[in-house]
Amino acid sequence: MQPPNIGDIAPDFVLSTGRWLSDVRGAPVILAFHEPGWDPARADEIEGYRHLIQAGEEPQRVLVSNDEPAAALYGAARESAVFVLDGRGRIAWRHVAGIDPVESAAEIAALGLQTNGDGVRTAWSRRGFVATAIGAAVALTLEPTFGRAQTAAAQLPSGGTTTGAAVGDAVPVTLNVNGQTITLNLEPRVTLLDALREYAGLTGSKKGCDHGQCGACTVHIDRRRTLSCLTFAVMQQDKKITTIEGLAASAGATGDSLHPMQQAFIEHDGFQCGYCTSGQIMSATAMVGEPWGPGDDDVREAMSGNICRCGAYPGIVAAVQEVRRNGGGQGR
Amino acid sequence: MISFDYISAADVESALRAASTPSSKFIAGGTTLIDLMKLDVERPTTVVDVTTLARRDASLAAVSELPGGGLRLGALAHMSDVAWDPRVRDRYPLVSQSLLLAASGQLRNMATMGGNILQRTRCSYFRDTATPCNKRDPGSGCSAIGGFNRTHAILGTSEHCIATHPSDLAVALAALDTTVQVRGTAPRSIPFADFHLLPGAHPEVETTLRPGELITSIDLPAVSFAKRSLYLKVRDRASYAFALAAAAVAVDLQGGAIRGARVALGGVGTKPWRSHEAEAVLVGKRATEATFRAAANAALAGARPHKDNAFKVELAKRTLVRALTEVSA
Numbered sequence: 142m143q144p145p146n147i148g149d150i151a152p153d154f155v156l157s158t159g160r161w162l163s164d165v166r167g168a169p170v171i172l173a174f175h176e177p178g179w180d181p182a183r184a185d186e187i188e189g190y191r192h193l194i195q196a197g198e199e200p201q202r203v204l205v206s207n208d209e210p211a212a213a214l215y216g217a218a219r220e221s222a223v224f225v226l227d228g229r230g231r232i233a234w235r236h237v238a239g240i241d242p243v244e245s246a247a248e249i250a251a252l253g254l255q256t257n258g259d260g261v262r263t264a265w266s267r268r269g270f271v272a273t274a275i276g277a278a279v280a281l282t283l284e285p286t287f288g289r290a291q292t293a294a295a296q297l298p299s300g301g302t303t304t305g306a307a308v309g310d311a312v313p314v315t316l317n318v319n320g321q322t323i324t325l326n327l328e329p330r331v332t333l334l335d336a337l338r339e340y341a342g343l344t345g346s347k348k349g350c351d352h353g354q355c356g357a358c359t360v361h362i363d364r365r366r367t368l369s370c371l372t373f374a375v376m377q378q379d380k381k382i383t384t385i386e387g388l389a390a391s392a393g394a395t396g397d398s399l400h401p402m403q404q405a406f407i408e409h410d411g412f413q414c415g416y417c418t419s420g421q422i423m424s425a426t427a428m429v430g431e432p433w434g435p436g437d438d439d440v441r442e443a444m445s446g447n448i449c450r451c452g453a454y455p456g457i458v459a460a461v462q463e464v465r466r467n468g469g470g471q472g473r
Numbered sequence: 474m475i476s477f478d479y480i481s482a483a484d485v486e487s488a489l490r491a492a493s494t495p496s497s498k499f500i501a502g503g504t505t506l507i508d509l510m511k512l513d514v515e516r517p518t519t520v521v522d523v524t525t526l527a528r529r530d531a532s533l534a535a536v537s538e539l540p541g542g543g544l545r546l547g548a549l550a551h552m553s554d555v556a557w558d559p560r561v562r563d564r565y566p567l568v569s570q571s572l573l574l575a576a577s578g579q580l581r582n583m584a585t586m587g588g589n590i591l592q593r594t595r596c597s598y599f600r601d602t603a604t605p606c607n608k609r610d611p612g613s614g615c616s617a618i619g620g621f622n623r624t625h626a627i628l629g630t631s632e633h634c635i636a637t638h639p640s641d642l643a644v645a646l647a648a649l650d651t652t653v654q655v656r657g658t659a660p661r662s663i664p665f666a667d668f669h670l671l672p673g674a675h676p677e678v679e680t681t682l683r684p685g686e687l688i689t690s691i692d693l694p695a696v697s698f699a700k701r702s703l704y705l706k707v708r709d710r711a712s713y714a715f716a717l718a719a720a721a722v723a724v725d726l727q728g729g730a731i732r733g734a735r736v737a738l739g740g741v742g743t744k745p746w747r748s749h750e751a752e753a754v755l756v757g758k759r760a761t762e763a764t765f766r767a768a769a770n771a772a773l774a775g776a777r778p779h780k781d782n783a784f785k786v787e788l789a790k791r792t793l794v795r796a797l798t799e800v801s802a
Binding site: 312328329330332351352353356359365366367368370371372373375376424427428431432441442443444445446447 | 474475476477478479481500502503504507508510511520522524553557576577578579580582583711712713
């Protein structure tokens, strides 16, 4: 079967969730089919995804399928293929291996993509990138044996039971970030901060000193505040990681609602330039759950690992104290 | 940072095997190791993750009771867990205080007991690979001697190294006669006083831990008067800084007389500095300022300041006097 053309209504089929593809209309969707053995978690594949985004209308979801009958409907049986569907369920763009050429500059322009010359970072939003990473994780879930096969069990000379990889090799690293499971291919030396910012597109956690002295990179790991610059991502598998992007939702907020601590920082001018703010807020929300005394001095001591170059400390203390008086604002 | 082979240890035996190569390092909290790897000061080719050991043996990350009234601090227990533990706060206040006055809330959630006592010096020349340093590059010389040495040690120095030991916890542990439990080819116990080494001619060798050995716990003995103890830390800013001077003290007071005393100093020594000299002055005396001053003079009698750190002699004395005054009040 020939693949549907741009402008056609996307052929409907039942997703692995049991819903029909047409049920998820209303927002753009990336639909990816992968051939057996294809690893969408590979960094270069994700790089390719960066070309898929329409300016001004970001795909909200990435659906990855190895459903062969469905792939056949899209002319992609045993091929890798990517379709971008607009909110009305029409094909907005496609790339089917073996049929469509690698996208040229003209085609990218035709899709309204914004490029900045050294890649397409401006066209690829944080949300889109996260969605792709989630899609990659879905694909790996569909084929659980793939990816793990690369994690060779390194038999030690005397027969240990540890796993590892050769020096310099990237290994699949599965992280639970903000309630989503993502799998990234990372060298063991990639810190959690770099994994979040450079591979998962979660740039809310900031890199200040990169040596554990400023607190800008603070995230929660298993509900505790930690410095993402001083731990390797490969060590944080099987843990629950919360970043500033997921903080409000972790406290039950929906939509654009903020975490009480975020709101308090706004109301008390707890920042000026904003660079340290995500780290301050992540540190503050965890500090509220620690057994500190009630005073302003306790806040200053507990928050001393978060440096603010602008000197917004009075506002930060006021914000933290307001949240503490109001019962804390849960969520890690 | 150079590439390395990452191994997640399933059990102590495989961790020890994996770390048997000379260029391997254990990693737990990672707060010192990763910092120094980014600076190329540490360049391990194999990194063995021991945090996973606690899945098999939870006691490695816990605080537990020892027969006779002591406490065992699991090597993988986080600084924050030990600092806030009610038994530690009640029976060994100086240990809890030394932890809460160290690092930051985030770092205390990451760093472990074992890693804490193995942390490397903050000497800026040790951390800068462009400068000679006998500790980092044996035989290359000491840049701090004759260089900028305001934060450096005045006790236990040698002509090869004057780097300060940075740990606060280790100073409290030195005061308490703790024991370090180690697993290697055979389990062994190392008295805390024997754990850290003076720099001498080999500042690159910092402890008596043998290659491939793994700390499993730090054991606090029952000390009847440890409830009356204090860790006092003086630094350049109010919080989140390494000590310029610190004192860990415990006193056994009976009707104004000192029956027993423990004194250790931080921020001034090349290793956690137990002062038996100060203790000898204190025991049998009345708890007065004159007694405390005499003890402080005894503790610092061997001090050898350099160009920028002579102020530490008097600062350490006053820190110790104040700590003894507060704990005796």
